[in-house]
Amino acid sequence: MHLYDAIVIGAGQAGLSASYHLTRLGIDHVVLDGDSGPGGAWRHRWDSLTMADVHGVADLPDAPAPGGSRERANQVIPAWFAGYEAEHGLPVERPVRVERVTDEGESLAVHAGEHRWLGRTLINATGTWTRPFVPYYPGAETFRGEQLHTHDYPGPEHFVGRRVLVVGGGASAVQFIGELAPLTDVLWVTRREPVWVDQGSFDGRAAVGKVLDRVRDGRPPASVVSVTGLALRPQERLAESLGAYERRRSMFQRIESDGVRWADASFEPVDVILWATGFRPAVDHLAPLHLRTRYGGIALLPGGADVQTAVTAAADPRVQLVGYGPSASTIGASRAGRAAALAVRRLLDGDAATTVAAAGGVAG
Numbered sequence: 001m002h003l004y005d006a007i008v009i010g011a012g013q014a015g016l017s018a019s020y021h022l023t024r025l026g027i028d029h030v031v032l033d034g035d036s037g038p039g040g041a042w043r044h045r046w047d048s049l050t051m052a053d054v055h056g057v058a059d060l061p062d063a064p065a066p067g068g069s070r071e072r073a074n075q076v077i078p079a080w081f082a083g084y085e086a087e088h089g090l091p092v093e094r095p096v097r098v099e100r101v102t103d104e105g106e107s108l109a110v111h112a113g114e115h116r117w118l119g120r121t122l123i124n125a126t127g128t129w130t131r132p133f134v135p136y137y138p139g140a141e142t143f144r145g146e147q148l149h150t151h152d153y154p155g156p157e158h159f160v161g162r163r164v165l166v167v168g169g170g171a172s173a174v175q176f177i178g179e180l181a182p183l184t185d186v187l188w189v190t191r192r193e194p195v196w197v198d199q200g201s202f203d204g205r206a207a208v209g210k211v212l213d214r215v216r217d218g219r220p221p222a223s224v225v226s227v228t229g230l231a232l233r234p235q236e237r238l239a240e241s242l243g244a245y246e247r248r249r250s251m252f253q254r255i256e257s258d259g260v261r262w263a264d265a266s267f268e269p270v271d272v273i274l275w276a277t278g279f280r281p282a283v284d285h286l287a288p289l290h291l292r293t294r295y296g297g298i299a300l301l302p303g304g305a306d307v308q309t310a311v312t313a314a315a316d317p318r319v320q321l322v323g324y325g326p327s328a329s330t331i332g333a334s335r336a337g338r339a340a341a342l343a344v345r346r347l348l349d350g351d352a353a354t355t356v357a358a359a360g361g362v363a364g
Contacts, residue, residue: 003118004029006344007110010125011092012040014322017337018123019090020061025345030117032096038085039078041129048155048179049073060084061334102288108318121344123320124286128279135277139255149275159184159272168276169194176276178236181244187268188247194230281324291315300325309339318347
């Protein structure tokens with residue numbers, strides 16, 4: 001069986017960035033992607049998300065994303081990714097649904113059904129899109145209306161004429177309210193008070209550094225937006241003028257058949273609950289490697305001056321995680337792809353067994 005120098009799991013922005021840099025470094029590798037075609041998570045985004053909304057965050061190494069048109073991002077970006085893969089000859093195989101990764105001593109084995117790939121190192125770029133998170137509330141199973149997650153958002157027209165409860169305090173919730181409030185009745189609820197900032201006023205590097213502090217300790221990573229705050233774009237100002245961002249001050253206590261009820265017994269009738277409650281890292285296939293700490297997260301080694309280049313698993317430096325923790329953003333993922341490729345190069349140039357042994361115990 002062929003032994004690759006590196007195996008990349010995932011062909012979204014992070015995976016393509018890693019593959020691009022591995023290719024430039026002359027490192028023998030393969031990219032295993034679970035989707036049937038190019039585009040990563042972008043191919044699954046809702047139809048109303050346009051290239052004007054994307055604002056260039058889909059850039060790939062040495063290739064800025066197409067301009068801000070009103071064309072659908074879930075069509076433009078997959079086609080662009082496909083062209084990028086072909087232009088640079090990136091060795092992507094799909095569809096490959098990776099089930100687990102095991103330690104074979106001198107190599108790592110990636111398993112998908114009856115197929116197996118062996119690699120000296122691994123770059124995990126599976127992101128979060130396949131792991132939508134919906135918190136449980138008592139009575140959720142009794143709700144007779146519709147419950148949807150960001151993962152399944154069908155576009156604003158779907159909700160016309162229905163009262164929508166948007167749950168969540170992140171950027172997706174803000175964007176959904178901006179689309180829905182001019183068309184239908186919207187109620188917003190979040191667990192935490194949202195922190196509003198001007199788009200150009202926060203220090204993104206410092207904010208991402210706070211996320212890095214968590215993964216250095218081996219704690220589950222928080223979202224980047226949880227430390228950067230929220231900003232309204234011009235297309236959301238109409239919803240603001242309608243008062244749509246005046247949220248309820250506390251979370252509801254339970255869900256009933258036709259709405260939600262608060263601790264003070266007040267009740268809000270709703271037809272739809274839209275869970276904009278985020279995602280969790282898609283890393284379950286790495287469980288056999290025992291990378292998690294007692295805190296439940298995967299500890300990463302420091303990555304130097306740029307906090308978004310912290311990608312190396314402390315428990316096994318043969319494993320790089322891009323799109324995890326401080327690089328869990330579209331821009332950060334591209335930077336992390338380069339950092340991961342360079343880490344692989346350094347590992348291949350040295351003694352892998354000694355490197356792994358030297359890192360033992362770092363994660364605690």
